[in-house]
Every structure is written in C-alpha cells, then in structure tokens.
Amino acid sequence: MAATDQASPAEPNSAEPAPAQSGTSRRRLLTGGALTAAGLTVGGALGASTASGLLTRNRGAEPAQQESPAPFGEERTAFYGTHQAGITEAPAAHAAFIAFTLKKDTDRDALARMMRIVTDDASRLTDGRAPLTDVEPELAADPSALTITIGFGPGFVERAGGAAPAWLKPLPAFEIDQLQDEFSGGDLLILVASDDPVALSHAQRAMLKSVRPFADLAWVQRGFRSARGAHDDGRTQRNLFGQVDGTVNPHPDEDAFDDLIWVKDGSWMNGGTSLVLRRIAMNMETWDEVDRPSREFSIGRRLDTGAPLTGTKEHDAPDYHAKTATGMPVIDDFSHMRRATSRSARERILRRPYNYDDAPLPGAESGSNTGLLFASYQADVLEQFLPIQQRLAEGDLLNTWTTPIGSAVFAIPPGCAADGFIGETLLS
C-alpha cells in the first residue's frame, strides 16, 4: 500500500509501515498501489490491493503523463449572429435559468432601454470583458465558454405591444403537475451558462443588477451537468437517477435541424426558437426502493449503457415489437422511452437538461432536494413538444418517482448584429 504516512489505527493490517515524511499529515489515504522506486508518491501506480481492500483512487496520471490539459477559462462563445448563442453549442457544465417579472411602470420604451443594456452586458461578459459598472472585473476575465441567452414570456411581448406566437402561453395543466409559482412563469428569462461556476455567478450577478431597475427577480433555477473534462466530449450525460439522459436528440448537422428548431414565419420571431422549462422533482427516497430490473423496465433502457432493452448499444434503435418468452413486450408500452418516442418527423425537440440538487427543503424528511431542469427547444411548442408531454402525462412509468413542480414557456428571440440588440425585432 502506498502511503506517505502510517495507516490510521482503524487499519491495523496495513501492509507495511511507511516512514513518516516530515511535514506530511497523518491522514488516512484512500490511494493504494506500490511505492515507486523514487520514493513515496500519492496516487502512484495501481498495485496490489491493500490488505483492507480499499478502492484505490489514482489522482492524476502516471508520472509520465502528468500534464494537465490547458485551462479553458479563456474560451469564448460568439454572441452576435442570426441566432442567439447557448442553444446549439454543447451544453456548458453549469447553468442558471433566471426569470424576472416586469415592474408595472416598465413600458415599451423602458423595455428597449433594458434590452440595450442587457445586450451590451451579455456581449461583453461572453467575450471575457467586464461590462460597464462591473466592480469585479477580474471575475469577467475567464468566461469559460459563457453563453447568455434571452427569452421573453407572454407578459413581455404584451408589454411591448407585439403579437405573440400562438404557443407563447403556459402549458395546459396536466394531472401529474404540482406546479409551484416560485418555479413557474416569468416575463423575462436570462439563461446564463458556463463551464466555470465562478464565471457563471459573476455573470448572473451582473445581469441581475442590470435588469432590476426594470424588473423584479421571480426565480432562479440553477443546474449542473458533469464537470467539463470528466468524460469524453459527446458522452451522453446521466441524470441523478443514474439514467443515461439525452440519447435521442436532433443534431445540428441534420438536414431537418433548422426546421425543427428555428422559427420561420417572417414575424419578429424569425430566427428565434421556443424554450419549455419544466422543473422535475425526483423522489430519491421512493426511487431507492426500486430494484435495478424495475428501474430499467420503467425507462425501457439499460442503466449501464443506455441501450434500449432490445439492443446492445446506446444508439441502437428500439424494437417495440420484441416480445419476451411469455409474450410480453420487452420494452413496455408505458416505459418512459416508449411514451416519449416521437410519433412523427415533426414531433421532435432539442433537449438540453440540467440536473439540480439544492439544499433540502425546510421540514422535509428527505435530505435530498433533487431533480431535473428539463429544457426543450423547438420551433413550435404546440406541434412538437405538447404531444409528447401529453403522452407522458397520461401514462409513463417514470411518473411514479417524478413530479413536475415548475413550468414556463419563453420565446427566444433571434440574434442580433453588433450594432443591434436582442429583442430589436420586437421593440424597434
């Protein structure tokens, strides 16, 4: 067992007493492995298992491979363009969905003033530059692929005197819903995302300060995916139920992508999209009661690879006709995957979910306050998202352990040029 100090008294059977090195604390190490010839190292090569069978944790590569990847703090995402940023790029590791309620005296003129300020701040922050009035400019310097995406709720469009798309309204109520006001609705959405949570917090603060002369904060929903670099790029994320989550998703390289995502109706929304944000609470306590085969049965996918139960690889097409020896469908009719599967070429959505795991709710028995920020982008909520959501609400085995507790729909306006501002097509 490699150790820079003695094992703690709780491990009387440590393999060999290692000479204590001066200045090394006598902490209990989880790493194991042989001593290197050069001396004692933490995180050395995996060697013989320890007498106590502790898992080894190899912190860092072999000495020959100890180069860290270059810091990604400088990475920037272009702000200006036909479409807003933050929709087609690979989702950043951290996100904050921030919603505001317009103040009563914020009129159309004020909306334009606000959006000029917001656009200027967002374009600077995503470029790694401090916005005007930034009192912590150092926190703006490493954006880590920061994106800031703006959405308008029905109230915003109405205040602007514009015509709202038919889908810009709350979703119909579903029987499974237990929606809370504090996670629902909103006149204005600012979605901030970054691979660095510090950069994100700074940008979130800057946006808040710029908006609050015009609108009051309604809610913040903050979420996370795996840390950048934890896995290979392109590996599908897992949610906190342990499920591979996001296998089926339109890809920007597909021919159909543009029509599925971007509005093309010649209105002020041309080049924009829609966002449905649903906060899905996960009951971790009751989920714990479910054994593995039942978990897989409720999804229709294996937990280890994400493959459909009828397949072997994640991206295998499911075979809904396959039957077990006793004649039951291998993939249950009410499995989550089956119910969520698109029934037509139009019924497809771009999902960019985030996990959430917040402080436990006061008075709650469960120590976990865990779930999913389900974010879906589509050109038309009614045509593309709603049929899927209705099927899931009417029947989905996964509903046993999940509850929608928040819901909001936003119009994501088109992008702008460097001399314009987000929302100009509505407000000019």
Next chain:
Amino acid sequence: MRMRSRRLALSRRAAAAGVATAALAALVACSSGADGASGSAGSDTSSTPAVVSDGGGSDQGGTDKGATATSADLTVHDAWGKAADDGMTGVFAEITNNGPKAITITGGSSEAAHMVQLHGTEGNAKGGMTMKEKEGGFTIEPGASLTLEPGGDHIMLMDLTGPLKPGDEVAIDLELADGSTLELTAQIRDFAGAQEDYAPGHGGASDGGH
C-alpha cells in the same frame, strides 16, 4: 484566445446590418461594446457586405458602447453615468490621448445639468475619500489614458435638469484648454457605489452620485 470547438456548434453568422435601431429619439444604437479586446470571431464570412462587425467588436471607434470620440486626438471608451432622480451624479469614462501633446480638460456643459464640474478624490481624516473640484482640470499626457471612475477622478453633473434613468444616453461637451470641445455620450446605469464623503462647502448631500 481560443474559440471553443464544439461538437454541436452551428456556424455563427452575423445578422445583416439592415436591422433597425435607435427608433427611440433619446437613444443611441447599441453597439458592440468593443474595448480593444479582439472580439470573439465566431461568425462565418457572410455574403452580406453590410455586416457591421463579426461579433465581439474588433472595430473600436464607432461601435464603442455609450461613447463617441469626436476630438481629433482624444478617444473615449466606456462612458457611463450613475442613475439619479435629481441633484448631482457622476459620469465615468476612459479617455485616451492619441495626439502628440498633452491635452487638458478644463470644464464642460450638458443639457442634463445646470453645471458640469471636474472632480477628484483624496483621502480624508476619517479614513474615507472626499471628492472636490479639481483645480486645473484633467491633463492627459500624449499616449496616456485618463480613467474616470468611482473613487477616482470623475465628471460631476451638478443640479440635474431632470431624472437620469438606466438606459438613457446623456451628451456632455467637455471643454479643452485649447478652446475645442470633446463630445462624450454616456449611458446611464444603476450603480450602488460612487458614494463618497463630501468635502465641506460642497452644497448638500443627495442620492445622486455621492
């Protein structure tokens, strides 16, 4: 500076420049906010020739947010002022002297205020900062930049003629020692700071500025 190469990235194309801006009389078109940093050059080469900037703003002068540079040798960046309902308030900016000789700003005028003063700050006996009118104005050496910022030198708009609200644009004519004028346009922003002690004889505290 690296652009993130993203598996899912679509090319980012700058919108055509034919987008209407500044329909509202008091407002100047939003611009890229370039501040010398090479901007995020994420856009494709567009076939639309009228694109103003490829994003992020490598084009400094005409597209600086809330700023104009009109004097031959002086360039103004990032001009902004603190929102106030009445009284007095501060205006801040970065002013660079591109010319061969020192330039002194001696005063100013604006429709937004009955008087424009140039202020500096200094430590006071109470351990804070006190601001007062700067004798001799602001001198900028050739090649140097003057930073007007909360807690430092700044322009004061005294006795505002009306409220200044976030998002408003305020024009200020700065008078230079040689008799010429530098026009500066500042965007008004909400700001919690810039609250400093008054030096005696300053004429009353107000929410605006200090």
